[in-house]
Amino acid sequence: MSARGNILARVRRVTGGGDKVAVAARLGHHQPGGAPVPAMAQIDGPNRVKQFIDKAEAADATVSRIASLEDLPAALAEELRSRNLPAAIRTGHDPAFVQDWGTVEHSVGVGRLDEPATLTRAEFGMAETGTLLLASGADNPVTLNFLGETHFVVLEAKDITAGFEDMWAAWRKRGLDPRTVNLVTGPSRSADIGQTLQLGAHGPISLHVFVVG
Amino acid sequence: MSALRPTTPRFKQNVREALANENIQAAMRNYGSGFVNKRAAARAAMAEFDDIRDAARDLKNHTLANLDLYLARYEAEVLEAGGHVHWAETAEDARRIVLEICRDAGATTVNKGKTMISEECGINDWLEENGIRPVETDLGEYIIQLRGETPSHIIAPAVHVTVPEVDELFREKHAHLDAGRRLDHASMLSEARAVLREKYFQAEVGITGANMLIAETGQSVIVTNEGNGDLSQSLPKVHIVMASLEKVVPTLEDAATVLRVLARSATGQEMSVYTTFSAGPKRDTDPDGPEEYHVVLLDNGRTNMLGTEFQEMLRCIRCGACMNHCPVYQAVGGHAYGWVYPGPMGAVLTPSLIGVETGGQLPNASTFCGRCEAVCPMRIPLPKMMRHWREREFEKRLTPSAARWGLAFWRALAARPGLYRMATRMGAFGLRLMAMGKGRLAKLPMGGGWTDHRDFPAPQGGTFQSRWKAMGGRRR
Known part of the structure; x- marks a missing residue:
């Protein structure tokens, strides 16, 4: 018999074939299995955006707010200037980035070896932990999330959910099927040298979020 | 030590050597109580933490009771997304499968995100024997690979290495750089970052582990802080996931339950920096990502634990809290345990996977203080299971006279x-x-x-x- 057959036969000897009804219910209705939802994942109203920002900053991200997407080029130019970064940005084809970028040199494509600053759009934010949900694709290539030394992210305030429960529900509703979903909480870090935490291991050294609206 | 040549039978000698090794002792003093305090703070910051641990335990029990159904659904979803699932009964099978995929891809270099399953299968040695260069990309794993070692901790693999040792190592191995350069914590990190950044673009295959496999969606999930696992799977043309079969969970909601206890128990973070869900190869219109996606689903003795007094060990999510809180681990470090998994979880898992004849010494390395069970996010009764192993060792007359x-x-x-x-x-x-x-x-x-x-x-x-x-x- 095949490895698959042998393994599943050994499992079935113990499960007796399992409880098909219970399994179908769990898979079909996404029952959380009675797990409690923490209070920090149930924040509503204006406090939700505030908690998202607080938690993201606690995870060493920086956050600024802009009124609308039209304000993005100016806000980005200012951030690049204040961080002493070249006036250049790399993005995917996301419609949010079809803009007049003014003095900032805008290039479109995947991440490269040497990439000072990248910009991608988050599908959702999660106030529970200050986490971004980024979906890969031509609009937002996955390598842009990791190869930029400074990673800028645009997030609509209306896409900030309270916690995992409402984020997964909203995510399913959006009906996307990307190869990769990245949940990102702060910039990359490591404590592997002398157990001293340092930012900027292999991914971005800095993460900045523009909350729109 | 390698996965193929465990030194567990000489555990007592390993312990004596570890206690006499000044570098290990200095590193373990530095290890101290950092993890312990951070976990305690994270637990205190979420009132529901212990209730969520109960839910996490129940979800794993439910999954194990229906493991065949969830594995079948998981496999179907991976295939639907255009990926491949390879079932491996033994470590040897897994090695053979990985090599075949690498050969088909014409690989000369393989990048690796952190995976304990690959350690269990001895993948690095195996690839090298077959002319393929494995490059560990997790910073800690990179350091120990340069030192010719294996991890001494499941989430902090280089915890036994002191800063002066890293300094010396980088000067020796990064010989192309200025010998007179000054190295401190920050410059060592940026040096490793620069060296590895180039390697990401050279590999034909990337291997990662999986913290979870989601039956509902066919996604594999990795949880990291560095981002190396993401570069390792996004840049090469082939992505291999090495996962043991008990990693499956039913839904995204169930994954959330595990995530809520995982990072808090491991490093005291509310969330690790990167939690990445991968499904299949890149889509037709994607400009980046792997062209092939393979999952090697490893058994290697786990199905034989089902239905025994050791089944509960299969709830383990590899957070490392048990070893962080273990007075024995804190004194001797991970290498003394002599195989892949150290600390209390290793003391239970090792005899299950390589036999009580070889690994039976480890369950004796406990004072039964019970801290491991007290902090385990999945509420695994580790001391009870170590007692079971001691009984088996005694019954088999393996206990010294x-x-x-x-x-x-x-x-x-x-x-x-x-x-x-x-x-x-x-x-x-x-x-x-x-x-x-x-x-x-x-x-x-x-x-x-x-x-x-x-x-x-x-x-x-x-x-x-x-x-x-x-x-x-x-x-x-």
Whole structure:
């Protein structure tokens, strides 16, 4: 018999074939299995955006707010200037980035070896932990999330959910099927040298979020 | 040590060497209580934490009770997304499968995100023997690969390495850089970052592990802080996921339950920096990502744990909290354990996976203080299972004869309460006399294993039984 057959036969000897009804219910209705939802994942109203920002900053991200997407080029130019970064940005084809970028040199494509600053759009934010949900694709290539030394992210305030429960529900509703979903909480870090935490291991050294609206 | 040549049978010798090794002792002093305090703070910051641990335990029990159904659904979803699932009964099967995929991809270099399953299968040595260069990209894994070692901790693989040792190592291995450069924590990190950044673009295959496999969506999930696992899977043309089959969870909501306890238990973070869900190869219109996606689903003895007293070990999510809180691990570090998994979880898992004949020493490396069970996010009764292994070791007559005689002697005494009371009274009296009023004994006949390292406290007052009686303790 095949490895698959042998393994599943050994499992079935113990499960007796399992409880098909219970399994179908769990898979079909996404029952959380009675797990409690923490209070920090149930924040509503204006406090939700505030908690998202607080938690993201606690995870060493920086956050600024802009009124609308039209304000993005100016806000980005200012951030690049204040961080002493070249006036250049790399993005995917996301419609949010079809803009007049003014003095900032805008290039479109995947991440490269040497990439000072990248910009991608988050599908959702999660106030529970200050986490971004980024979906890969031509609009937002996955390598842009990791190869930029400074990673800028645009997030609509209306896409900030309270916690995992409402984020997964909203995510399913959006009906996307990307190869990769990245949940990102702060910039990359490591404590592997002398157990001293340092930012900027292999991914971005800095993460900045523009909350729109 | 390699996965293929465990040194667990010489565990006692390993311990003696670790205790005498100044670098390990310095690193373990530095390891100290950082993880412990961070976990405690994270737990305190979420009132529901212990209730979510219960839910996480229940979700894994439910999944294990229906493992065949969830694995079948998971496999179907991976295939639907255009990926491949390779079932591996043994580590040897997994090695063969990985090599075939690498050869088909024409690989000369393989980048690796952190994966304990690959350690369990001895993938690095195997690839090298077959002319393929594995490059570990997790910073800690990179350091120990340069040192020719294996991880000493499941989430902090280089925890046994001191900063001066890293300094020396980088000067030796990064010989193309200026020999006179100054290295501190920050510059060592940026140096490793620069060296590895180039390697990301050279590999034809990337191997990662999986913290979870989601049956509902066919996604594999990795949880990291560095981002190396993401570069390792996004840049090469082939992505191989090495996962053991008990990693499957039913839905995204169930994954959230695990995530809520995982990072808090591991590093005290509310969320690790990167939690990445991968499904299949890149989509047709994607400009980046792997063209092929393979999952190697490893059994290697796990299905034989189902239905036994060790089944609960399959709930383990590899957070490392048990070793962070273990007084034995804190004293000797991970390498002394002699195989892939150290600490309390390793002491239970190792005999299950490589046999009690080889790994049976490890369950003895416990004072049964119970901290491992107290902090385990999945509420795995680790001390109970170590006791089961001790029983099996005894039954198989693998226990050293001195210990067997000692147990037989104790049993003979304990079965005769009158004699036992008399003997303990005399023992307590004798020890008190020997202490000559100092309350401590610096030397003890046949007790050198204790007194070589610390004084033995002399008994004060009567025996436990006599005091129990004097305090009006109930007798059954």
